[in-house]
Amino acid sequence: MKVLVTGGYGFIGSHVAERFYKEGYDVFIIDNLSTGNRSNVDFKHKGYILSAEDDKCEEVFRSNRFDAVVHLAAQVDVAESMRNPQTDSESNIIGLVNMLTLAQKYKARKFIFASSAAVYGANDRTPLGETEPGDPLSPYGISKLAGESYCFKWRELYGLDTLVFRFSNVYGPRQGVKGEGGVVSVFMDKLLAGEKLYINGDGKQTRDFIFVQDVADAIYRASYSSLSGVYNLSANTEHSILELIAMLESIHARPVEVEHREEREGDIRHSSLNNAKVCRDLDWAPLYTLREGLAKTYVWFQANKGGQEEGRNSVRLSKRLSALRPPLKKALPFIENGLAFAAMAWVTFMDWNELYSFMDLNIIYIFVMGILYGSRQSVVAAGLSILLMVAEQLEEGRELISLFYTTEFFFRMAAYLFIGLVIGYAIDRKNNILREQRRKNDELAERYRFLNEVYADVRSVKDDLQRRIMTSEESIGKIYSITKSLESLEPEQILSATVNVVSSTMDAGQVSIYSANKEGTYLRLIAGTEGSDSMPKSIKVADSAFLSQVMRDGRIFRNKTLQEDAPLMAAPIRSGGATVAVIAIDGMPFHKFTMYQENLFRVVAELVTSSFTRAMSYISAMEEKRYVEGTALLRPEAFNAIIEAKRASWNQHGIPYLLMRGTGQGPAAEFADKAAKLLRETDYIGLNEQGRVLLLLSNTSQRDAGQVVERFHKNGLAISLAEEEAAYA
Known part of the structure; x- marks a missing residue:
């Protein structure tokens, strides 16, 4: 999947880009380097040195087709917006409109816009909720509020899925020393240089500080969510400047010299944003307290002090x-x-x-x-x-x-x-x-240089894909064989092949497939990889929260909380509007437990469902030819196909089965009617080429044969182990 982060070389943008990269995304960056720095991004990505309003941005969109666009590029200096409002509007409004237009034109799935608490103005009803009216005090705040309106209208007029986050005071590693939002970085810089800290006013003014990694986490989560509209993104806390300095002094472990200056005219006294809405709708919460975030920021500033000083001198x-x-x-x-x-x-x-x-x-x-x-x-x-x-x-x-x-x-x-x-x-x-x-x-x-750069980038991606096709496990031959394995018209063969498909595609150590009864109340293990025998053979759906969810909603379950009694992921196989089976995977490397793998799992499950539905439709249409007329007996050719599927499952994954022979006297149809009442829905009864009745018991080992014989004997039916199949049981 591909994500574009505008302003990706900047303070917040570099952390957002890094988060997407760690989740397996291909990261692309547009930045004019007015405030950003290439050194902020040290992982594999593709960067374009452009302004957001540049016409050449269309070439970037045309060549890459992004799944998500995170628009962080902006003129962020409030004082500069007061001095030069025209430049502020060119960057913050024209640039945004260009990105919205291109995202809509080239079918981006999600567009996330970074707004600011500056849209609220001097409102002291803290913590401020999203419904509070906007009354910005600067051209910067005005441009952000106007940007929100553009996002609303693009969703309404063109159907682009837009989401707006109003940031409170973001701080953290890589932050510059400009603007009010950089108060933490300014103090850090002076602290490590042994300089005096200056406070405007009495220092009792409060701000809502949020750590930059919490912001990046929320943006990543929101990129694949259904959220739209406006959300505050904050820690929902208020800390005074005096409290901030006290924490810094504690972390620095040395006294800090402080001097008070006159209070700045128009300075907001108290600022805090209510984050209850985003916490509820996104299932997100800030992980870092102010002290924890300051400690991490201090370590980074300490490690990069020399480089920063050298950079400033340069x-x-x-x-x-x-x-x-x-x-x-x-x-x-x-x-x-x-x-x-x-x-x-x-x-x-x-x-x-x-x-x-x-x-x-x-x-x-x-x-x-x-x-x-x-x-x-x-x-x-x-x-x-x-x-x-x-x-x-x-x-x-x-x-x-x-x-x-x-x-x-x-x-x-x-x-x-x-x-x-x-x-x-x-x-x-x-x-x-x-x-x-x-x-x-x-x-x-x-x-020409830009187009050549885009061409070279596209060519590089193409060459990389070609190398993967030729050398990786996900080659054309592998994909072809997986597709062919699901082309069967026999449900048992499809379910057995599904184990191989999921195991090889998902790199999962353990794959299990459970079949549901007609009522959907019980699931029985019918196929799986080695190690699946440690899984329960039969599960009551009502006793399992994750299975109840999968059976009820028909959607993929993702074990976000790492429950011990649930697999990492589970997906339904549906037929006729009902869940007929469930695929569960476990033992996958933790670094692959990403949104990309979830989407891949969804595609595989949909492919299996399509094949299974096709097979069930075929069986329904061919029912007269599969069964002996008027009986529950499968004809030899249909019964042999099921035996072959069970045999393949045994050879590849060690899933046991039993083949029993009816030894009693009487007509085969009468025997079949009585035996069918004692069989599970995953068991089969049919005829061999000699016309003898055979019973196939799924997921049953040879040590269970005695119990099966005794159960049938109590109901007046004599059966025995089919000797020629004993080696596979």
């Missing part, structure tokens, strides 16, 4: 260099122009007239500056050339005023200006054309 240096580049880039043409003019002046005043008497070096200077830098520098060069010409004339003893009466002076001055303007205009026009072409080429190159 960022500072990069910012300084970035700040210097634009002024240097602007000043460089003027510096080079000045150097060229200085060289011209030096040549002029060195009186090397014989060297350049045949040409005007000023024109060459203007021409070169125009070609290199365009009209701005060519006009400057023309002006400097005119000044140089004036200085040269003054040095020769001419009066400044007299120059304005000289035709040659005006002609040269006009020529310099004309050449500077013409050359500058021509070069500017050429540069503008080239610049536009470069821009288009860069766009095409970037698009």
Whole structure:
């Protein structure tokens, strides 16, 4: 299964992506790295450096077809949203609409949107429930509230399954030091640096802190749930800043210096979200207390302190260099122009007239500056050339005023200006054309690079699937043989083959199949792998909670609480609207006990059900040809097919059976009518090729033969063990 996490390189996103990866999902990430960091994700995934609003995101959706989309990418700085609301809305609204549109267009099963407690504004009726009105105080809160409306409408208009989580104050490893939500990380950073902690106000203001791994757990659970609408995601607790510092001081095991500052204007005094709704509907609860979460966060900050400091120094240096580049880039043409003019002046005043008497070096200077830098520098060069010409004339003893009466002076001055303007205009026009072409080429190159990256990714997946097909246990031949094994029209053969199908597909150590009686009150073990003999042979449905659930609901049971008296998973086999058998698996490696395995188990169970239903329909249609007319006796060909299925089950899985022969006198039909009343629904009675009556007792060993003979004898029927089949009993 595939999941897309936007903002997946960020603080919360990296934990969410990691949780899905651990559950067996293929993880894809879209992030523009404005606040995220690639180093936050160290497991196998596919990442695209894009903004959520970028048109190229469609290529990612088109190539991958995601099962779930978790939209965490956002501009999260409240102060920045106040300074620049337009940028905030571009990221938080346009980006969301783009993701919703693509998720709906490419059939994503679930869309989860990360909203915020900021939508409630300054509401002190804590803990706040989802029904409280939204009254945000900042453009950030406004954009989140608007985003929720978009999610509602996409569900209403287009049928996209959307879910909104309003986060309280999330904290944990990998958190940055920006924004109010980062108060824990800010304190951690200063704590480990030995710096003073600053508190705005008296420190009695409270917040609802939730550990990031609890958030990731809730999002993962919700991705395969039927939840929709809005849910608060919080710890449903209130801790003051003073309490937070006291816990940090205890964990740090050293005194902490604290200084109080003036309370920030507009700061919310108390904030807490009621999580009762999500706890009830999602069967979820936060696992970490604030102290436990802070301890884990402290360990991470302590281990990464050096790297963070090095990263900050690198960022500072990069910012300084970035700040210097634009002024240097602007000043460089003027510096080079000045150097060229200085060289011209030096040549002029060195009186090397014989060297350049045949040409005007000023024109060459203007021409070169125009070609290199365009009209701005060519006009400057023309002006400097005119000044140089004036200085040269003054040095020769001419009066400044007299120059304005000289035709040659005006002609040269006009020529310099004309050449500077013409050359500058021509070069500017050429540069503008080239610049536009470069821009288009860069766009095409970037698009090609991106498409090539997507193609390479798809190709890699294709090659990986091909390698699996050729080398893994789940090869085409294996899948083909499994499919062929379920093509039988004999129910007994299908149930026996099901053991092999489930065992090989699910990597389960123990597989058991129970058949239900007509009333659905009892189940009897009819097939299983080695070790199934330790399972009870007969179970009363009413005595087993998990079986009652499977029989009643007709849905897969997943042992989430690891009950000792229940298997890891159980699935029904249904026919005619009723559960006729149950498949139970156990002994599966714990790391494979995932949602992926549950879905795989469901597919296998549906495949078995389809085959079993087809077989039952065939038997019903062929009943006249399977039974001797007017009796309960199976004809030899039908009876032999059942014996072969039982024999295969014995050879492969050690499931015993008994083949008995009727030895009494009297008509076979009369014997069959009496014997049928003593048999279980999983037993059979039929004729062999010689016309003798045989009884096949399922899941019965040879040591039980004496009891069976005695029971039949008490009812006036004589039977004995069929000697030719004794080796298989």
